[in-house]
Amino acid sequence: MANMETIVNLCKRRGFIFPSSEIYGGLRSTWDYGPLGVELKRNVKNAWWRWMVQLREDVVGLDAAILMAPKTWEASGHVETFTDPLVECLNCHQRFRADHLPGFHAPQSGHEEGADSETVDMARGAKCPNCGNKKFTDPRNFNLMFKTYMGPVEDATAAVWLRPETAQGIFVNFMSVQQTTRKKIPFGIAQVGKSFRNEITPGNFVYRTREFEQMEMEFFCEPGTDEKWHQYWIDERQAWYARYGMQADNMRLREHEQDELSHYSKRTVDIEYKFPFTDWGELEGIANRTDFDLTQHSKFSGQDLTYFDQEKNERYTPFVIEPAAGADRATLAFLIDAYHEEEAPAASGKTEKRTVLRLHKDLAPMKVAVLPLSRNEKLVPTAREVTTPLREHWMIDYDDAGSIGRRYRRQDEVGTPYCVTIDFESIDDHAVTVRDRDTMQQDRIPISDLVSYLGERL
Numbered sequence: 001m002a003n004m005e006t007i008v009n010l011c012k013r014r015g016f017i018f019p020s021s022e023i024y025g026g027l028r029s030t031w032d033y034g035p036l037g038v039e040l041k042r043n044v045k046n047a048w049w050r051w052m053v054q055l056r057e058d059v060v061g062l063d064a065a066i067l068m069a070p071k072t073w074e075a076s077g078h079v080e081t082f083t084d085p086l087v088e089c090l091n092c093h094q095r096f097r098a099d100h101l102p103g104f105h106a107p108q109s110g111h112e113e114g115a116d117s118e119t120v121d122m123a124r125g126a127k128c129p130n131c132g133n134k135k136f137t138d139p140r141n142f143n144l145m146f147k148t149y150m151g152p153v154e155d156a157t158a159a160v161w162l163r164p165e166t167a168q169g170i171f172v173n174f175m176s177v178q179q180t181t182r183k184k185i186p187f188g189i190a191q192v193g194k195s196f197r198n199e200i201t202p203g204n205f206v207y208r209t210r211e212f213e214q215m216e217m218e219f220f221c222e223p224g225t226d227e228k229w230h231q232y233w234i235d236e237r238q239a240w241y242a243r244y245g246m247q248a249d250n251m252r253l254r255e256h257e258q259d260e261l262s263h264y265s266k267r268t269v270d271i272e273y274k275f276p277f278t279d280w281g282e283l284e285g286i287a288n289r290t291d292f293d294l295t296q297h298s299k300f301s302g303q304d305l306t307y308f309d310q311e312k313n314e315r316y317t318p319f320v321i322e323p324a325a326g327a328d329r330a331t332l333a334f335l336i337d338a339y340h341e342e343e344a345p346a347a348s349g350k351t352e353k354r355t356v357l358r359l360h361k362d363l364a365p366m367k368v369a370v371l372p373l374s375r376n377e378k379l380v381p382t383a384r385e386v387t388t389p390l391r392e393h394w395m396i397d398y399d400d401a402g403s404i405g406r407r408y409r410r411q412d413e414v415g416t417p418y419c420v421t422i423d424f425e426s427i428d429d430h431a432v433t434v435r436d437r438d439t440m441q442q443d444r445i446p447i448s449d450l451v452s453y454l455g456e457r458l
C-alpha cells in the first residue's frame with residue numbers, strides 16, 4: 001500500500017488536492033480540490049446518490065440549508081454534548097484530543113480542573129506527541145460546533161451554528177418530505193453536503209478537516225423493525241464500497257463499545273479502512289438512532305412528528321437507521337486503494353516502473369484521453385473529429401505534448417481508463433488506437449465505431 005507522502009504528492013502534482021489558500025501560506029487542515037479532484041469527488045458522491053437514491057424506490061433526496069434555527073442544536077443535544085475532551089501539554093502548550101493520545105487514561109470523577117498533582121497522575125501513560133512531556137491539564141469538554149452571527153448585530157440572540165452534521169436538516173424536514181412524497185414507512189431521506197466541526201486535532205490530509213462533506217441517509221422505520229434494518233444497511237453500505245472496487249482486505253466492521261456510543265445511539269457499527277497513517281480509521285458510521293431525534297424535535301418545536309400507519313391503524317414515532325459517510329474520507333480511501341506501482345514493458349524493450357490508479361471506471365476523473373501522435377497540423381482535423389463526439393458523453397482530456405509513452409504514463413497515474421491515439425494512418429484509414437489502462441492492450445477501432453466501443457466499456 002502507498003504511504004501518505006506518495007499520495008499527498010501525487011494529489012498536489014497532478015491537481016487532485018491542493019492546500020487551501022496556499023499563496024498565503026495555507027490555512028491549516030483545509031484543502032481545495034483541483035481539476036481532477038473535483039471530478040473524482042463528484043463521481044464518488046454521484047455513485048453514492050445512484051446507489052442510495054436513484055436505484056431505490058424507498059429513498060428520496062434533500063438539500064437542506066447549512067444554517068438552521070439554533071433550537072435545532074439544543075434539541076439534537078449538540079449544544080450540550082457535542083464535545084471532545086481537550087487537554088493541553090503543560091510544557092509546550094499544544095492542545096490535543098485526550099482520547100487520541102496513546103495511553104491516555106480517562107480521569108476519575110471528582111478531580112477538579114487545575115488540580116496539579118492529580119492532573120499529573122491522571123495523564124500518566126500519555127506522552128505529548130510534540131515535545132514528549134507527560135504532564136497535561138485536566139481534560140475539559142470542548143464544543144466542536146462553529147458559532148457565527150446572523151445579521152449585523154453580534155449578540156447572543158443572533159448566534160447561529162454551522163451544522164456539524166447534515167442529519168438534522170433531514171429530521172426537521174421529515175414531515176414535509178413524508179407528506180409531499182406520500183412515502184409510507186419504511187422510507188429514507190438522503191442528503192449530501194458540507195458539515196463543519198472545530199476539530200481539536202485535524203490532520204492526515206483530508207481524513208480529518210474542519211470543513212468536510214458528508215453523505216448521510218436517515219431511514220425511518222417502525223419500532224421493533226429497527227434492528228433488522230440496521231443490519232440491512234450495514235450490509236448495503238459494505239456492498240457499495242465493494243461495488244466501486246474497494247479491496248475487501250482493506251475494509252472491516254467495528255462494533256462500538258457501550259461506553260463510546262453517541263448520546264442518541266442504541267447500536268453503532270463503523271466501516272473502517274486500513275489507512276496508511278493509522279491501523280484502521282472510520283470511513284462511515286451506521287447508527288441506530290432510535291426515535292431520539294424526532295422525539296426531541298417534537299418536544300422542542302411543539303410539532304407532532306409522529307407517523308400514522310394506515311394499515312395498522314396506529315400512530316408512532318419512527319425509529320431511524322443512519323448510514324453516515326464522509327465524501328472526503330471515501331475519496332481518499334478510493335485513491336489509496338487504487339494506487340499501484342508495477343513493472344511494465346518500456347519502449348526500449350526493458351521494463352520500467354508504472355504508477356497506475358486502478359480506479360473503478362465510474363470514479364475515474366477523466367474517462368478518455370485523446371492523444372494525437374504529434375503536434376503536426378495534419379493530425380489536428382482528425383483529432384478534433386474524434387474528440388467532439390466523445391465530449392458529449394464523458395470527461396475527456398486532450399494532450400498533444402511529449403512522447404506518447406510518457407503521455408500514457410501520465411494518464412495511468414491519474415486513472416484514465418482509455419487512451420485514444422491518432423496517428424498519420426488515421427487520416428487515411430479513419431481508425432484510431434485505443435489503449436486499455438489496466439491491460440495496456442491496444443485495439444485498432446474505426447472512428448465511426450469509437451463511441452459505441454467505449455460506451456460498452458465505460
Ligand code: ATP
Binds near residue numbers: 212324325
Ligand atoms: P471520528 O470518530 O473520526 O471523529 P465521527 O464518528 O465523529 O468520526 P460521524 O459523526 O459518524 O463521525 O460522521 C460520519 C462521517 O463523516 C464519518 O464517518 C467521516 O467519514 C465523516 N467525518 C466526520 N468528521 C470528519 C472530519 N472532521 N473530517 C472529514 N470527515 C469527517
